[in-house]
Amino acid sequence: MTQAERDALVNAFYQLRNGADLINDLATFHSDFFNFDNTADPTRLDIHFNLPDEPERDIFFAWHRMQMFEVEQAMQDINPNISIPYWDSTVDQSVNSPLWDENFMGQFDDDWGLNRNLGGNGELGTIAELNTLLGISDYLIFSDDTERGNIHAGPHRWTGGAMPTTASPRDPVFYLHHTFIDKVWADWEAIHQNSSFIRTSMLRYDGTYVFDGQTLPLVNPNNIIDPRAFGVFYAEDGLAVLDDYTVSNTYNAIENFYYQFLIEVRDGFEIPANTSCRITSVNEIVMLPGFVAASGSDFRAQIDNTQARTSGSSIVRNTKKFEALPSMRMVDFEGKKLGDDSSDIEVYPNPFLESVNIRLGQNTHSGRIVLYNMAGQQVKSEVFRDKSVLNLNDLRNLASGVYILNVVDNNGVVLHKVQLIKS
Template identity: 55%
Template sequence: MKQIYRILILLCFAHSLSAQSIRKNYQEMTNYEKTALVNAFYELRNGPDLFNDLAVFHSQYFNFDNTIDPTRLDLHFNLPDEAEREIFLAWHRRQMFEMEQAVQNINPKISLAFWNTTNDQALNSALWDENFMGSFNTNWDLRRRLGHDGPLPTPSEVSVLYGISNFFQFSNEFERRNVHRGAHVWTGGAMPTPLSPRDPIFYFHHVYADFIWYNWEEIHHNSAYITTSMLRYDGTYVFNGQTLPLVNPNDITDTRSLGVFYGSDGLAKLNNYIVSNTYRPEEIFYYQYRIEVGNNFIIPEGANCRIESVNEIKLLPGFVADSGSKFVASIDVATTQQRPQNKVRAKNPYNYDENINTAIIWEEDNKDDTPIIIDSYPNPFSDKITIKLNKNTNCTVAVYNMMGGVIREEAFHNTNTIIINKLYGLSPGFYVISVVDADGKILLAKRVIKM
């Protein structure tokens, strides 16, 4: 018999707006979640059109020839030559968050989901059902061509990505190759063009891309950027009368910084997170299957959080709900099989934009990407960092703080061993080390910790 776990501690509500999300494979969504998400997508096209705004922005800043104007920033294909401009994974993570927040403004119980393109490749997949993603093709005039220009990626191609230990090499391979490219070209229509965010499936695909980055970071723990702000999320862009915040990509390399967790294979683990109610007056974490909450999941005084599952919730050691917080854990029986009524799904084709006819050129980098870094250690460090190379080289090494300021810069000539000494004076915390060869190519960019 299903049980309802409910803990109510002093009813004290936060008055600020809070990120919350358990993202999952769309195949693990309830009928309620699927219909509610589709309804929200349709509603977002009415009034201020976030789909169109994100698509136009993505198109306008997609990719420039930076040899013509090196000051003009863009979103794609900046590696391996321009690591100081690279924001591909972090920008799309923040884009997914912006869309998810808009969806949750309509229905706080739902979240974005992902399409696992390595094992869900059928033309008659439930993904394309007319009650799910299928209706958008006709109603929004997306002109998909499912399967005509594949292929979709294989599980082994994802495994290859997980085996790359250098973050920038991982990001470069991810962006250019089939794990990212495959869904764009296989879907067709808007997807293989700079206007790809017109298609709701773009968000299912890029949530999966974000899930892959999340898994990679759990393995390697060294995602780090040189730039400290991003296009659109630079503190100047206004949408629907609100200025979007300044976002440092280094601040969102952990999805928990955005209140985002991933559930997969019937399990969602919520840990190392402090409920803040930054974006919403109640943080709701919803998952159809087992939710485990513990290991420093903290609900402080004045915070408000709800954990809801259709099947099971387990509170583990390390879970803390402080006095003066509000916490509810419950089994959802009301919406288990419920499918809310479909809202009117009127035709709403996009206005013509010439970029809908511009196919993305999936640039090959045409560089020798043979890894030159053998190892860098120790991490954490106390007074020095040693970097071993597999051949003698001329290079410049820089140490940056997390604000992007240069702490130390030193040139090395014809050596395969780099030692950065006298770092004992640095304050404890996070730093980024960068190794650049004589041609200006980034060989290493790695986050390190000063003890």
Template identity: 50%
Template sequence: MKNKYLFVAFIFSLLVLHPIFGQSIRKGFQEMTEYEIVEIVDAFYELRNGADLFNDIATFHGDYFNFDSTADPTRLDLHFNLPDEQEREIFLAWHRVVVFEVEQTLQEINPELSMPYWNSTIYQSPTDALWDEDFLGSFDAAWELDRDLGADNRLPTPTELNNLLAQTNFFTFSNVLERQNLHRGGHVWTGGAMPTPLSPRDPVFFFHHSFVDKVWHDWEEIHHNSSYLTTSMIRYDGTYVFDGETLPLVDPNDITDSRVYGVFYAEDGLAELDNYIVSNTYNPEEIFYYQFNIQAGNNFVVPSGTVARFESVNEINLVPGFEAAPGSSFEANIDIQNGGMLNKSFSKGAITRTKNPYPYSEKINEAIVWEEGGNLLDDKPIVLTAAPNPFTEKITIKLNKRKDCVIEVFNMMGMLIREEAFQNTDTMVIKNLYGLSSGFYVIRVTDANGEILVVKRIVKM
């Protein structure tokens, strides 16, 4: 049991919200305590004992990485479905769940652990602490990952991140994120297993995708516009079994808010916890651990019968909107003993391990071909077809790509006679046109910003 400097219990009235579950404050790797580094490195080695979660995820990721749907439209995959196959797209949602799956397993070993993130727009040197032998460096030799840090120097810039967050369409945002440097860069810069379909063999894969997930979280907080066409995902379709346990069915539209998994992202010394209900679904005590300022409020609720603990090395603030119901067990603890070292010895340098390092015996796959070009930036010209033309009482308009758009119909005098808005579609039907006089009309398609995409002349019989 840790020695505590401060223990505070708070009891408030219960605010009724929709229950969600999980628990995690994810922080940049540079904000981890030495205690967290020791524990997560040990836990990663432990995950390869027995059923070997790392190898299972890497094998699945390799088996379902990317397929040509024209050859077999029933065979689903994980990557490069945008922009043309939106009905198959699951990239961000699938990786959110797989990072959560590993994080939950880490918390079975130590409930104070969470999956850190590697902000590759800032930390771009092979000498960063992330690659130290007492951090992720030891895995390179122990697991035969064959890293080549910095050989392909395409890590993202802060400007690229800002431009990405300014995208307004979800599928455009997801496509650019997946194919360009915010995602691709971390893979190719690391080298070894990372730029191959077996990339989850390298533990940094999960640090990297924790950052990708944070970028999605930040985009969703701005635009509130994430939406999928599919309602299930491979591995998380209710049929996949790992280590004797069937993994749950997950609809990607149910997890577009990271708080559904109790995930909060800390940054610059502050973890803001809000709009969450403690449920103890996965852990008998939900522990939110962060060495800097934890601030909870704005509908953060600890209901009766649940157990939760905030733990910081420095500061905890409960602000208006925080609620702990009568009958709940809530602690806010400041741990000042060695920054949470739990009396473990820790010294810089290689960690001596007695357990088998579990090297991979077979060679890693060939590197991924990262597709770029017109499809990436969605800059193909809009092509419009209208049928029937001539029309009588209705007309069906088809575009060669899905868009949020406005359809306007003008007569030849330039008068606007019909206007309808459509979201994320390539097929629009304009009805009840039978009252129009025979003659020529003009269809104009504009995007959400009012920019003209295409104009076409049609004929009314």
């Protein structure tokens, strides 16, 4: 994040507490409807820790996705460039992290009397735990294990103060944490495409709740399984991919996609006539074949140079970050064909058990295949020369979960990157 983005987010949190105080309302609501299993009527609809026989046991992910969207919408009314960033607590685990700087989330501890105790209780989740979750195929088991395990509950306990309580939305870092949980769900759904909901309405978002004079909409969780339903995309490793989305202006008069680093607009991203869209990067935007801005649409792609002025420096852009990015242009996270024949790659079967077959494109004949686990550790590597079909064997002993397969040319450039599942 640029300092300007940090400042905008911090300011928005402060402003949300003006007037009707959305932060306090969300915290109170979250607490009051957290769980009723301890009460005389345990069958009441609630948000958390539902048991296998409770009908709302599937509601954890969807409810918090809507909660994040409610807050983000309120922030974008203040500043349309704001998105809630995510705190990846599996890698960002230090109490000295910039996350907790006094000019970022740290200031709220005193200002809002949160009484945090960073690292004082319990452990944060690990990449291995996340990997295990992403390997679960049953949605209800995935949801239950995520909620009760260290990936979700860990940061609540670890942060201390309001975070371990049912009123955890009092702490701004709650929203950064639950945006990460939302990303975990999005990543899981991209792999398994198996989310399903029994209930068709949700507490607070059931069409009856009124906040600050406005009735909040009724939300069917089955309609928000893909975060694109809210126009949300998750960026990772300095790359934001916009694809398979049609601008509709359903929630904003101008749909505004803002990111500090590289934005790639890809196949299936469409801006129809009579819709408005802005794509803004501090660094670079790449339009790839398949992107369509129709005649009659209001579309602008722009580089935000104001970031430099905001910080008082002429160099805010993270140019170093981009030195590694060109090799990711042809990244394929789904194992399906990309672009023209020269960039083709097919990897099968996926999920795999014992071996993986890789069919390379016409222009790739020599190089190296490298398989990484989600901890970034290399688990397999093979050199190939003058081949169009490769086989990676002896994979049976790998742990179940998600792996990344890279095809690297002789110059060390990553030509293809494919996400695989070991079943």
